[in-house]
Each structure stands twice: as structure tokens, then as C-alpha cells.
Amino acid sequence: MPALPLDDAGPYVAAAYLVFLALILIYVAIMAAKLVRIARDLDEVADLVERREARAEEQETVAR
Amino acid sequence: MFARGLKSLSIASVVLIVGAFALVFFYAPNDADQGFVQKIFYLHVPLSIVTLCGFVAGGIFGIRYLMTGDRAHDLRSYVAIHISLILAVGALITGSIWAKASWGHWWVWDEPTLVSFLIVFLLYACYQPLRFAIEDPGRQARTAAVFSIVAGAFVPVNFMAVRLASTFVHPRVLGTTGGSMPGEMRLTFLAALAGMAVMFVTLWKYELTSKQASMRLRALRRRLAEDEDRWVPDRRSAAPQQL
Numbered sequence: 155m156p157a158l159p160l161d162d163a164g165p166y167v168a169a170a171y172l173v174f175l176a177l178i179l180i181y182v183a184i185m186a187a188k189l190v191r192i193a194r195d196l197d198e199v200a201d202l203v204e205r206r207e208a209r210a211e212e213q214e215t216v217a218r
Numbered sequence: 219m220f221a222r223g224l225k226s227l228s229i230a231s232v233v234l235i236v237g238a239f240a241l242v243f244f245y246a247p248n249d250a251d252q253g254f255v256q257k258i259f260y261l262h263v264p265l266s267i268v269t270l271c272g273f274v275a276g277g278i279f280g281i282r283y284l285m286t287g288d289r290a291h292d293l294r295s296y297v298a299i300h301i302s303l304i305l306a307v308g309a310l311i312t313g314s315i316w317a318k319a320s321w322g323h324w325w326v327w328d329e330p331t332l333v334s335f336l337i338v339f340l341l342y343a344c345y346q347p348l349r350f351a352i353e354d355p356g357r358q359a360r361t362a363a364v365f366s367i368v369a370g371a372f373v374p375v376n377f378m379a380v381r382l383a384s385t386f387v388h389p390r391v392l393g394t395t396g397g398s399m400p401g402e403m404r405l406t407f408l409a410a411l412a413g414m415a416v417m418f419v420t421l422w423k424y425e426l427t428s429k430q431a432s433m434r435l436r437a438l439r440r441r442l443a444e445d446e447d448r449w450v451p452d453r454r455s456a457a458p459q460q461l
Contacts, residue, residue, distance in 0.1 A: 162319075163253055163254040163255035163319060164254065166255055166258065166315050166316070166318065166319035167254060167255060167257045167258055167319075169315050170258040170261055170262065170311075170312040170315045170316065171239070171261060173308060173311045173312055173315070174261055174265070174308055174312065177304065177305075177307065177308045181304060181421065185424065185425070185428060188428055188432070189428070191432070192428070192431055192432055192435060195432070195435045195436070195439060196435060198439060199435060199438050199439050199442060202439070202442040202443065203442065206442065
């Protein structure tokens with residue numbers, strides 16, 4: 155096939171590079187969602203630790 | 219363990235990718251035969267090469283896992299294949315766009331390079347369901363390692379088989395005669411390849427770090443929750459669940 159003129163080739167080239175960009179952006183969005191889940195888990199762990207410390211303090215007070 | 223050098227890698231991959239794309243559009247000349255549409259080559263070919271190398275790397279980590287029993291290698295293998303699968307989708311779509319622009323068809327079934335890449339992609343598409351189907355973590359890791367080694371060995375064999383095929387419709391980039399790219403095109407191609415390779419390593423380390431953080435958090439939560447008698451078992455997953 156003869157080479158496409160610039161006007162016709164442009165959209166194909168743009169589409170290919172946009173596909174790459176979209177793929178990377180989707181990946182980053184998925185990673186962001188995972189990060190949110192990690193942050194939520196971290197909050198839960200921090201909550202558990204706080205509760206445990208409060209209970210230990212309470213037991214110490216009762217023992218005194 | 220996995221986060222070391224992630225910041226500098228991220229910066230390097232952005233600089234290299236942006237630099238390579240700048241070279242593509244402002245430095246590399248238009249191809250005499252294909253014209254402007256050949257610019258897809260600097261995206262599609264490095265993407266395909268890095269994808270195939272990622273699959274082979276998955277196999278190498280599979281070997282290391284079977285030799286040492288270290289779960290970190292299983293995780294490395296899993297993530298390498300995972301990222302390669304994502305990039306393979308990109309390679310297939312950009313290749314299809316290039317095919318439409320140059321050959322007038324989105325897909326050509328009698329072209330060995332295209333079909334062999336699709337076969338490799340479909341083969342690796344079975345990797346995640348295979349892992350998900352096995353509940354026992356040890357067995358899951360061992361089976362996945364064997365799969366990654368066999369499939370990883372298939373990649374270069376497949377590559378050589380395509381090279382030996384008689385039809386040469388698909389353009390050869392790394393030709394046996396030293397290639398026929400002019401200097402500017404070669405430099406741009408190598409810059410794009412380097413950018414894509416560094417980006418792969420960055421995403422790989424990024425995913426490994428994220429998975430390791432989740433695993434550690436889960437283990438910590440389990441330890442804390444066990445004391446409070448409200449332990450929740452892990453949900454089934456294709457990804458390795460512990461190191």
C-alpha cells in the first residue's frame with residue numbers, strides 16, 4: 155500500500171499513542187484504588203492498636 | 219525490600235519516555251516508505267519487546283522460586299507476568315492500529331508475527347485463572363512457577379520459529395544483517411526501548427511494593443484480630459498472599 159498522507163496518518167498515530175497513555179492512566183487509577191484500600195486497612199490496624207492500649211491501661215488502673 | 223530506588227526509577231522512566239516521544243516527533247525523520255504512520259513503530263515495537271522480556275523474566279523468577287522456595291520470587295514472577303499482560307494488550311491494540319493504517323486491515327491472520335504474539339498473549343491469559351483455581355498457597359506457587367517456566371521458554375522458541383518462517387510481510391526491526399534503520403531512527407528506537415524497559419521495571423517495583431505493603435498489613439491485622447477473637451480469613455486470590 156502507498157504511504158498515507160499526513161492528514162490520514164495523523165489520527166492513527168494519535169490513536170496508538172493515546173491507547174498507550176490510557177493504559178498507563180488506567181493502571182495508575184487501579185493502583186490508586188489499591189492505595190485507598192491499604193490506607194483503610196492501616197486505619198483499622200491503628201484502631202485495633204489504640205483499643206488494645208486503652209484496654210491495657212484500664213486493666214492497669216484496676217490492678218492498682 | 220522492594221521500594222528501594224523507586225523514586226529515582228520513576229523520575230528516570232518519565233524523563234526517558236517523554237524524551238523518547240520528543241525524539242519520535244521532533245527528531246526522527248518520516249519513513250520513506252510508510253510516511254508519518256511509521257511513528258507507531260517507536261511505540262509498538264518497544265512495547266512488544268518489553269512485554270516478551272517480561273514474560274521471560276517471569277519464567278526466570280519461577281526457576282528461582284523452585285530452586286530456593288523463597289516466596290518473594292513467586293511474587294516477582296507473578297507481578298512480571300501481570301505487568302507484561304497489561305503491556306501486551308497495548309502492543310496488540312497499537313499493532314492493530316498500525317496494521318489498519320499500513321495494510322488496510324485491523325488484523326491479518328496469515329501473518330506469523332501477529333498470530334504468534336496473540337498465541338503468547340492467550341497462553342499467559344491463562345496464568346491468572348490457573349493461580350485462582352488453586353487454593354493451597356504452596357501448590358499455587360509451585361504450579362504457577364512451572365507454568366511460567368514452560369511458557370517463558372515458549373516465548374524465545376516462538377520468536378525464532380517466526381523468524382524462520384518464510385513469509386516476511388511484517389517488518390524486521392532487529393535484522394540479522396544489522397538492520398537498515400538510519401542513525402536518527404535507530405537512536406530514537408533505542409531511546410524508546412530504554413524508556414519502555416525502565417517504565418516496566420518501575421511499574422514492576424511499584425506493584426511489588428504495593429503488594430508487600432498489603433501483605434504486611436494483612437498479617438498485622440490478623441495478629442491483632444486473633445487476640446480479639448474476630449479474625450477474618452483471607453479471601454481467595456490469584457496473587458500470592460504471603461511472603
